[in-house]
Amino acid sequence: MIYINGAASISPQNSLDFNEFVKKMLEYEDDFLKSIKPDCKEYMKPIQARRLSKTVKNGIICSRIAMQQAEIEMPDAVIFGTGLGIVLDTEKFLEKMLKDKEEYLTPTSFIQSTHNTVAAQIAQKIKCHNYNFTYVNRGFSFESALLDAVMHIKEAKKNILIGGGDEMTEHYFHIIKKTGIWKQTPTKNTELLNYKTNGVLCGEAVSFFILSDEKKDETFAELKDIRMFYKPDNVSEIKTQIKDFLTKNNTEYSDIDLIITGHTGDKNNDAVFEAILSENLPETPAVYYKHLCGEFQTANAFAFWLANNIIKHQKYPDFIKLNDKNPEKIETVLIYNHYFNINHSLILLSRP
Amino acid sequence: MENLILKLKKQIIDALNLEDMEPDEIETDEALFDDGLGLDSIDALELIVLTEKNYGIKIEDPKDGKKIFYSVKTLAEFIKKHKTN
Numbered sequence: 196m197i198y199i200n201g202a203a204s205i206s207p208q209n210s211l212d213f214n215e216f217v218k219k220m221l222e223y224e225d226d227f228l229k230s231i232k233p234d235c236k237e238y239m240k241p242i243q244a245r246r247l248s249k250t251v252k253n254g255i256i257c258s259r260i261a262m263q264q265a266e267i268e269m270p271d272a273v274i275f276g277t278g279l280g281i282v283l284d285t286e287k288f289l290e291k292m293l294k295d296k297e298e299y300l301t302p303t304s305f306i307q308s309t310h311n312t313v314a315a316q317i318a319q320k321i322k323c324h325n326y327n328f329t330y331v332n333r334g335f336s337f338e339s340a341l342l343d344a345v346m347h348i349k350e351a352k353k354n355i356l357i358g359g360g361d362e363m364t365e366h367y368f369h370i371i372k373k374t375g376i377w378k379q380t381p382t383k384n385t386e387l388l389n390y391k392t393n394g395v396l397c398g399e400a401v402s403f404f405i406l407s408d409e410k411k412d413e414t415f416a417e418l419k420d421i422r423m424f425y426k427p428d429n430v431s432e433i434k435t436q437i438k439d440f441l442t443k444n445n446t447e448y449s450d451i452d453l454i455i456t457g458h459t460g461d462k463n464n465d466a467v468f469e470a471i472l473s474e475n476l477p478e479t480p481a482v483y484y485k486h487l488c489g490e491f492q493t494a495n496a497f498a499f500w501l502a503n504n505i506i507k508h509q510k511y512p513d514f515i516k517l518n519d520k521n522p523e524k525i526e527t528v529l530i531y532n533h534y535f536n537i538n539h540s541l542i543l544l545s546r547p
Numbered sequence: 548m549e550n551l552i553l554k555l556k557k558q559i560i561d562a563l564n565l566e567d568m569e570p571d572e573i574e575t576d577e578a579l580f581d582d583g584l585g586l587d588s589i590d591a592l593e594l595i596v597l598t599e600k601n602y603g604i605k606i607e608d609p610k611d612g613k614k615i616f617y618s619v620k621t622l623a624e625f626i627k628k629h630k631t632n
Contacts, residue, residue, distance in 0.1 A: 241567040242585045299596045302589050303564065 197348050198547055199415040201261030201405035204500040205230050205253040206488045207384075207398060211260070213504045220487065220514040224383045226372075227363045228398030228489035243320075248281035248307045250362045250401055251316045257403035258317055258356055264413060265405035270356035272326040272347050273318040276340035278333050278361050278492020280310020286366050323356075334538025337493040338423050341542070344406045345421065353408055359496030360401030363489070368397065376535065378460070385514075387460040387486040395459035398489015402496040404503070410547050415503035416528075419543040420444050426537050430470045433539065437471065437531070440541045451479050452522040453505065455498050457532035458483040459490045467536060472517070481517040495532045495540060502528045502544050551623045559619070562597045563590055575620045583618070591616060598622070604629045 207228040209215040221231075230253065235244050238256045247255065254275065262270070284307035291304060311329045318327040326347070330339040337359030344357035371377060378394040387396055406418065422440045427433045441447065454476055456468040472481055482505075488497040505511045509525050530542040556570035559579075563586070577583045580591070594616050598604050604626060606612055615625045 235567050241565050241572075244567065245564045246589075295600070299600050301593050301596050303593060306589075307564075 196408065196410070197345055197418045198407050198410050199404050199418060199503050199544075200265035200267075200354070200407045200409070200411055200413065202264070202402070202415050202500050202503040203257040203260035203404075204400055204402035204497055205233055205257055206400035206402075206497055207231060208487045210400070210497075210500065213508060216504075217508075217510065217512040220385065220512070222383070222385050224381050226381055227368050227377070228384060228396065228487075229363070230399050230401070239320075246303055246306055247316065247320070248284045248362075250277065250281050250360055251313055251320075253401040254313060254317050254358055254360060254403060255320050257358060257401055258321060261403045261405045262321075262356065265354060265407060266411070267354045267405060269321070269323055270325065270354045270405065271352040272328075272344070272355045272357075273314045273321075273323055274326075274328050274330070274340045274343050274347075274355060274357045275314040275317065276330040276332070276336035276338070276359040276493055276496070277310065277313055278331070278336050279367070280313060280329075280331060281307055281362070282310070282367055283362050283364050284308045285310065286364055317356075317358075334492050334534025335423050335425075335540070337496040337499070338421060338538075338540045338542075341421055341499070342423075345418065348406055348408050351408075355406045356403060357406055358401065358403035359493035359499075361399055361491040361493050363397055363399040363491065382460070384486045384489075388458060388465070388483075390460050391462050393461055393463065395461045395464065395490040396485070397491055398485070398494070399491055400488040400494070400497045402500040404499065414507075414547045416506040416544045417547045419446075419545055420541075421543075422541045424539045427539060430467060433467065433471065434475060436539070437475065437541060440543070441529075444543055446527065446543065448475055448479070450527050451476065451529045452525050453511075453528045454479050454481045455502055455528065455530045456481060456483050456517065457485060457494065457498065457534075458517065459485050464533070464536060467533060468531070471531065478520065480520040480522045482511060482515040483517050484515060487515070490534075492534060494534075495530065495542070498530045498532060499542060502530055502542070506544060506546050548623060548627065551627060552619055555619055555623055555626070558597055558601060559594070562593045573619060576618050579616055579618055594622070598626065602626050602630060
């Protein structure tokens, strides 16, 4: 059995406190959604934070909260998934190189610009000398990290600190916008599903969790299983994957109390979710989350945070509902996400 | 001198990415390294680059660095002296 004993997220919503989060959705009309800047001074001195990028800083804060919730001093591993890594500082480093004509290069920006060091930097800050690894696998980054954490628990490790997150920058936004995958005009997150246009509303968030082999009074949820599948040929193949995944976990469609989907506001991307919901889960309560945090390679980490809290608190706000169906209980939750119809993932959680 | 000290504090905050700090949180006479602000050797390199890039002053002898970068005040005095010369 694998339990989630800690879950914390910094996102464009009030996600550091679930009770605040459910009260009100923070509304934006922008090119992309930006995380709320936490008060870092509450968690570390400015001098300690000076070489930490935004993602690492937010990761350390989430890590500390998740570890406190799980009542652990030191994890047996630190694992992180990120699609872009610490891209903001990568851009700063490159800008400095261009502006100063490759003179005056100092180590700080270089240290901050190495995308695959997030887990190591967090491990260093919490003085954890155990296994650490950063997965940079595009739309499978968080899921790969989660799978690694699961394997560590199965290999008799006790507590794994595992997270996922990305940061969005103006530069990256404008470069990728030219490909047409983002929405081309500022988008209201409250109206995301009403646009019916091409392109997604992108965003950012960082989330961390403690996976454990031990159930506690404050345990959020039990992680039953995770599956990734790459570039399915058609909806039929997706249905086969979902059916097979559920069967493997002795679960029927009718057992699912709530499905969390990765609707992005892109009509083509969302058609995949709509097909699954209408044909396989027509009576199942469904919620979505990318109007809260936007789309990015590790958005599913935010969905994982949401699912854990929904199971623990047995409630969710109206502003995430996709349909008007309400569960009598929330025992079994399925998260189904895909990143641009390339990286598909399924995560099954249950009430501990 | 006061203007230079304030400017230096802002430049240090920017160069060392001390984004949650305000200039008045850095004491003018406080040691920048060790038990003071707590900077380290990587920060020293940043300060050397800051001095060269913004004031055109090269620290020729690394041994002088310890005295020059002792505090914001010593750094300001060094810059003032070398700029007027």
